[in-house]
Amino acid sequence: MTEHLPVLQVAIPMMAALVSALIPRGRVAWGWAVATCWIGLGISMLILGQVLAGGTISYELGGWAAPWGIEYRIDHVNAFVLLIVSGIGAVVAPFARLSLEREIEPSHLPRFYAAFLLCLSGLLGITVTGDVFNLFVFLEVSSLTSYTMVAMGQDRRALTAAYRYLIMGSIGATFIVIGVGLLYAMTGTLNMADLAERIPEVASTRTVPVAFGFLTVGISLKLALFPLHLWLPNAYTYSPSAATAFLAATATKVAVYVLLRFFFTVFGASFSFDVMQLDYVLLPLGLVAIFSMSMVAIFQENVKRMLAYSSLAQIGYMVLGISFASVTGLTAGILHLFNHAVIKCALFLAVGSVFYRIGSVRISAMAGVGRQMPWTMGAFVLGGFSLIGVPLTVGFISKWYLILAAIERGWWPVAGLILITSLMAVVYIWRVVESAYFQPAPGGRESAREAPLALLLPTWALIIANLYFGIDASLTTGVAIEAARALLGVGS
Amino acid sequence: MEFVFGYYNYLAVVFLMMLGFYIVVSRGNLVKTLVGLSVFQTSVFIFYISLARIRGGTAPIYVEGETLYSSPLPQVLILTAIVVSISTTALGLAIVVRIREAYGTIEEDEIDGIEYAEEVGVPDIRWS
Numbered sequence: 001m002t003e004h005l006p007v008l009q010v011a012i013p014m015m016a017a018l019v020s021a022l023i024p025r026g027r028v029a030w031g032w033a034v035a036t037c038w039i040g041l042g043i044s045m046l047i048l049g050q051v052l053a054g055g056t057i058s059y060e061l062g063g064w065a066a067p068w069g070i071e072y073r074i075d076h077v078n079a080f081v082l083l084i085v086s087g088i089g090a091v092v093a094p095f096a097r098l099s100l101e102r103e104i105e106p107s108h109l110p111r112f113y114a115a116f117l118l119c120l121s122g123l124l125g126i127t128v129t130g131d132v133f134n135l136f137v138f139l140e141v142s143s144l145t146s147y148t149m150v151a152m153g154q155d156r157r158a159l160t161a162a163y164r165y166l167i168m169g170s171i172g173a174t175f176i177v178i179g180v181g182l183l184y185a186m187t188g189t190l191n192m193a194d195l196a197e198r199i200p201e202v203a204s205t206r207t208v209p210v211a212f213g214f215l216t217v218g219i220s221l222k223l224a225l226f227p228l229h230l231w232l233p234n235a236y237t238y239s240p241s242a243a244t245a246f247l248a249a250t251a252t253k254v255a256v257y258v259l260l261r262f263f264f265t266v267f268g269a270s271f272s273f274d275v276m277q278l279d280y281v282l283l284p285l286g287l288v289a290i291f292s293m294s295m296v297a298i299f300q301e302n303v304k305r306m307l308a309y310s311s312l313a314q315i316g317y318m319v320l321g322i323s324f325a326s327v328t329g330l331t332a333g334i335l336h337l338f339n340h341a342v343i344k345c346a347l348f349l350a351v352g353s354v355f356y357r358i359g360s361v362r363i364s365a366m367a368g369v370g371r372q373m374p375w376t377m378g379a380f381v382l383g384g385f386s387l388i389g390v391p392l393t394v395g396f397i398s399k400w401y402l403i404l405a406a407i408e409r410g411w412w413p414v415a416g417l418i419l420i421t422s423l424m425a426v427v428y429i430w431r432v433v434e435s436a437y438f439q440p441a442p443g444g445r446e447s448a449r450e451a452p453l454a455l456l457l458p459t460w461a462l463i464i465a466n467l468y469f470g471i472d473a474s475l476t477t478g479v480a481i482e483a484a485r486a487l488l489g490v491g492s
Numbered sequence: 493m494e495f496v497f498g499y500y501n502y503l504a505v506v507f508l509m510m511l512g513f514y515i516v517v518s519r520g521n522l523v524k525t526l527v528g529l530s531v532f533q534t535s536v537f538i539f540y541i542s543l544a545r546i547r548g549g550t551a552p553i554y555v556e557g558e559t560l561y562s563s564p565l566p567q568v569l570i571l572t573a574i575v576v577s578i579s580t581t582a583l584g585l586a587i588v589v590r591i592r593e594a595y596g597t598i599e600e601d602e603i604d605g606i607e608y609a610e611e612v613g614v615p616d617i618r619w620s
Binding site for chain 2: 133136137140144147148151156157159160162163166167170171173174177178181184185
């Protein structure tokens with residue numbers, strides 16, 4: 001049984017999604033989805049345990065040996081990403097019931113959960129697979145279902161957001177297929193480990209750099225790297241709260257993982273950074289993303305959109321960490337992958353709880369909410385601290401490693417910019433706090449109460465994770481350092 | 493000349509790819525954009541299929557006396573990719589139908605104008 005965990009991780013949510021679509025009642029479908037997500041979390045914990053104890057797991061799908069068959073290959077990097085994705089799924093699913101009952105048509109609920117589970121399955125599939133074409137298929141499974149979830153938002157702008165997301169996402173995916181096709185033409189294989197062995201022989205041809213370019217652009221579209229981010233703000237703003245929290249915490253993170261996998265495992269760090277000089281592309285784009293997106297976030301009226309722009313800035317931090325191409329830099333990037341998932345999911349859940357009570361996420365409409373919903377806004381403030389990078393929160397840990405990596409390279413201006421942009425986060429979080437705590441509640445909303453426990457518990461679970469992994473970061477940093485070493489091919 | 497004839501399949505693929513991509517970028521009509529996307533994706537399918545063709549090779553079915561076969565793998569891959577592409581187009585068209593119901597138009601600039609007016613509270617006069 002335990003040797004089949006890699007495939008069960010993907011297959012269980014996929015099968016459960018089919019069942020969910022057939023369930024007529026929203027509540028039953030919800031219970032089904034929650035159970036599936038919790039089983040998924042259990043499986044990914046077991047897998048992480050196996051990897052930590054015994055090293056890389058290789059699973060042959062259907063018994064066909066790699067490189068002919070599809071191989072699922074799990075090392076420290078993807079075991080960690082698996083845990084992030086299924087953990088976020090397990091937290092968001094319980095939150096979803098009340099939140100969604102308010103935000104989407106009751107008759108759509110079972111299908112929403114089906115899309116949610118399929119998306120989860122797709123994201124987990126991207127993470128476990130060791131086959132580049134299989135990766136594309138799972139990427140499309142998760143993307144198509146994300147478009148569906150975004151389009152289920154109440155506001156009609158959700159539809160245009162979903163449409164734009166669909167066009168940009170499909171272009172990104174097609175770019176990835178072109179890149180994969182070119183690699184296949186040169187090497188005759190689709191298995192990642194096999195590709196990594198064969199690419200050096202043909203690396204001097206023109207085809208391989210072209211494939212590299214297509215893959216970089218395609219994946220950057222998926223992870224919303226500046227300037228390919230235009231689909232993201234509206235998609236996060238207008239989709240249902242639960243979908244936003246889930247997608248913000250997982251979809252872009254998995255794309256960052258794909259980037260890592262291609263640059264470091266398939267092409268190898270020396271090809272990516274010495275030959276293709278990727279750092280000259282990623283470093284400026286990351287810095288511009290951090291600075292400009294934080295700036296834009298400051299001027300947003302809609303809290304969800306503000307957090308969406310903040311997510312784009314945080315993606316900049318991850319890409320910045322990757323662009324250092326050092327063990328510390330990669331550790332920072334991978335740590336921030338986990339930390340930002342926990343931070344942003346908590347913040348979006350808190351905002352979703354506010355929406356549940358007051359029906360708006362505008363900063364002006366949130367006036368006085370701090371006194372009416374102390375627990376919800378308390379969670380928002382703590383999550384905000386973490387986003388800023390206050391000590392004793394996870395945000396601090398990732399900023400710490402990022403600055404260490406910058407100093408290690410001797411790039412003081414970069415380290416300074418990281419600190420300055422953290423202060424910009426203070427500004428946009430403060431705008432919400434100011435409205436929520438220091439403004440009187442507008443008339444007609446005196447009776448707004450604390451959010452129900454079913455919404456508070458998932459939010460606070462993540463806030464506690466924020467604090468716990470901020471105080472005792474030994475598990476997360478340990479795995480991240482191992483993962484960074486494995487990616488760079490440096491022995492531990 | 494040899495370049496043109498020797499690589500005519502790739503040239504056709506690149507032409508279709510650019511054509512599809514140009515339609516996606518340049519057209520303001522939501523359905524036309526999807527058509528462009530389909531052309532763009534199809535060009536990649538042709539690229540994969542033509543990749544697998546060997547001159548003189550037959551279909552990859554075992555027959556007595558044949559030794560040269562085309563590779564079946566790209567065709568299988570593209571079978572999957574076609575399914576993905578169809579789903580994308582279907583989902584895209586479904587969203588366009590709902591956009592038409594919600595906005596009364598499928599022209600991107602008109603929708604932008606409506607959204608701008610909704611957000612800012614005044615009619616969009618940027619382009620007029």
